[in-house]
Amino acid sequence: MQTIKFQLEPLTCPSCIKKIEGKLGKMDGVENVKVMFNASKVKSTFDESKVTSDELKETIEKLGYPVVN
Template identity: 60%
Template sequence: MEKIIFQLEPLTCPSCIKKIETVLQRTAGVESAKVMFNSSKVKVELNEAEVRVEKLKETLEKLGYSVLSMKVS
């Protein structure tokens, strides 16, 4: 299991939390996804054998959020 933190551009609405978490949690290979609104970070636990980190980054960008950085934790 791998943990990654995505730093997004500043989030502007609390409804973004539910949108991001729902889409990521429905992605095969994602064990959990947690959005921290105040810091605009998304913590994701994933099974790297099932999903690539790049796919998650692309998913976030398709939702309209710019990924500023990624960090494995």
């Protein structure tokens, strides 16, 4: 298992949390997802043999939340 944090552009609404956590949480290999609204960060624990950090980043960006790191 690997843990990664993504810094996002500032989140504008609390519903962003459910949107991101819901989508990433359904991905095969993702164990845990936590969105920190005030810090605009996403922390995820995942099985790197099933999903890559690049795939997680891509998914977040496809939802409309640019990753800045």
